Amino acid sequence: MYTPASNRIKDRARQIAFMRKYNFAVLVTGSGGRMLATHLPFMVIEDGAGLRLQAHMAKANPQWQDFAEGGEVMVIFSGPHAYISPSLYERKPSVPTWNYVAVHAYGTARLVDQRADKMQGLDCLIDAHEPAYQTEFVSLPTDYLAKMLDGIVAFEIEIKRVDARFKLSQDRSTDVRERIAESLMNTGDSAAHAVAEHMIPKP
Numbered sequence: 001m002y003t004p005a006s007n008r009i010k011d012r013a014r015q016i017a018f019m020r021k022y023n024f025a026v027l028v029t030g031s032g033g034r035m036l037a038t039h040l041p042f043m044v045i046e047d048g049a050g051l052r053l054q055a056h057m058a059k060a061n062p063q064w065q066d067f068a069e070g071g072e073v074m075v076i077f078s079g080p081h082a083y084i085s086p087s088l089y090e091r092k093p094s095v096p097t098w099n100y101v102a103v104h105a106y107g108t109a110r111l112v113d114q115r116a117d118k119m120q121g122l123d124c125l126i127d128a129h130e131p132a133y134q135t136e137f138v139s140l141p142t143d144y145l146a147k148m149l150d151g152i153v154a155f156e157i158e159i160k161r162v163d164a165r166f167k168l169s170q171d172r173s174t175d176v177r178e179r180i181a182e183s184l185m186n187t188g189d190s191a192a193h194a195v196a197e198h199m200i201p202k203p
Helices: 012-021 062-069 115-129 131-138 142-150 174-185 190-199
Strands: 024-031 034-041 043-047 050-058 073-084 097-112 152-167
Touching: 012 043, 012 073, 012 097, 012 152, 024 062, 034 050, 034 062, 043 115, 050 097, 050 115, 062 097, 062 152, 073 190, 097 115, 097 190, 115 131, 115 142, 115 152, 142 152, 174 190
Parallel strands: none
Antiparallel strands: 024 034, 024 073, 043 050, 050 152, 073 097, 097 152
16 A cells, blocks of 8 residues: 555554554455455454454355465555535645545465364454444354354464554645644535544644
8 A cells, every 4th residue: 555654654553553443444455367356344362472463254155265375465454535615725726635534454375274263253343343242142153153154254364564554635735734633524425524523633
């Protein structure tokens, strides 16, 4: 990802917090001269073993077969974005732009084959998004659960590097940035509001 120095976020805590907040991301792989992309929810795990992403996809999706080649895969975490009008700038002439926040994570993937490990991954995902469903999930009929587990492919990506771009009008003066943020907050667009909050973080 093209990331000018003024937009680059190197702070690992901010990168991980962003990935966890916007964890419905896009897995991109390439093999045999073609590329595949799948939209998936990811669990973002950082511990003594480093930074890892856990997810699963339908077994019918051929993308997981790309993992066997051992090449690099990419996961794109996309955050809020908003159109920025040149009318908000002091400098004339000016042109429109787009503010956005995105993180690209790169690494190698491996399949998670053991049923217990698959269950653990699903437990973590449910616990993160709907803890109240956990009791019902573990009480599902054994044959039904086995069928569901057989229909998915679980995997883990060991992350080697992360590119984070927070394009938030850093090349503008503080006054202009505040004007842009105020304009975004005055719209009825929740994504624009989120961009404004990234531009002028709360103390």
